[in-house]
Amino acid sequence: MAKSDKNTNCPECQEKFKTMIGGQALIEGILMRGPDRQAIVVRSPDGLVEKVEELHPLKDRCKVWGWPLIRGVVNFLDSMVSGVKALTYSADFFPEDEEEPSAFDRWLEKHIGQKTLDNLVVPLGVCMGVVFAVALFMLLPTFLVGLIPAIHERLLLRNLLEGVVKVLIFVAYLGLVSRMKDMRRVFSYHGAEHKTIRCYEAKLPLTVENVRPMTRLHPRCGTSFLFVVIIISVLVGTLIQVSNTLLRAALKLLLLPVVVAVAYEINRYVGRHDNAVTRVLTKPGMWFQYFTTNEPDDSMIEVAIRALELVIPEEAGRDQW
Numbered sequence: 001m002a003k004s005d006k007n008t009n010c011p012e013c014q015e016k017f018k019t020m021i022g023g024q025a026l027i028e029g030i031l032m033r034g035p036d037r038q039a040i041v042v043r044s045p046d047g048l049v050e051k052v053e054e055l056h057p058l059k060d061r062c063k064v065w066g067w068p069l070i071r072g073v074v075n076f077l078d079s080m081v082s083g084v085k086a087l088t089y090s091a092d093f094f095p096e097d098e099e100e101p102s103a104f105d106r107w108l109e110k111h112i113g114q115k116t117l118d119n120l121v122v123p124l125g126v127c128m129g130v131v132f133a134v135a136l137f138m139l140l141p142t143f144l145v146g147l148i149p150a151i152h153e154r155l156l157l158r159n160l161l162e163g164v165v166k167v168l169i170f171v172a173y174l175g176l177v178s179r180m181k182d183m184r185r186v187f188s189y190h191g192a193e194h195k196t197i198r199c200y201e202a203k204l205p206l207t208v209e210n211v212r213p214m215t216r217l218h219p220r221c222g223t224s225f226l227f228v229v230i231i232i233s234v235l236v237g238t239l240i241q242v243s244n245t246l247l248r249a250a251l252k253l254l255l256l257p258v259v260v261a262v263a264y265e266i267n268r269y270v271g272r273h274d275n276a277v278t279r280v281l282t283k284p285g286m287w288f289q290y291f292t293t294n295e296p297d298d299s300m301i302e303v304a305i306r307a308l309e310l311v312i313p314e315e316a317g318r319d320q321w
Contacts, residue, residue, distance in 0.1 A: 232266075
């Protein structure tokens, strides 16, 4: 884990406004999402590849989806779908060495069809991502602490211990992932995404020279959002006053939409404001970004700049919180 970060004490590096534009690191590329469109820029073996799509607010399709608390769950799922699609798109430019398909692969292609399999990639990816996160960060701590017989009826202590285990698993997971060779470049693109948005929020021209000294930490990062989800789940867990481990796990699953919704509203508040409260709320999550971001090289910054340029709205201030 690299803890070094650029010095942002210079006045010109300071934030002048807050943008709602956000992004995601891909395989040799970056997804940027603005108020009107999203852009994927990938540095493929043949050069930069750009893909721009118009966006239509979810609340325009159904007003209820824009209501507080409800919008958190809807937007989270929408972001998951967009993210998996973008990752799949970027991965297609870097195919792995072709191997002889297994018997199971041939059976699937024969009975289901390659086109159907391709259409299942995104929904399966989203489902697997959600199931993995829920199992690792929410259910596993519940079952691990449930193995301690003496703590079953001491619910306050049990909730506290489950929270501690959740945070430890979260830290261990980030630490292990950050050491994976294939993830280091992805995390460098993640750093480039943050730096470029910081430069834009400082109202500086989007050049490599201006982006390079920016901090690679950002309060609206998905890493911070996940940490907030974990903390909110710990607080909501205090409402569960039952000792049976299976029942506790089931109730936590039922309360998960509430946890995501509250975490989203907190992340939204942080995106709009800069005060003592928001700085306290974002400090732990930003510290964890030392795991999930690395310092990018200039070629990565160029990709991030181009992706951001493609989603900046024509109407000035339209992307401001």
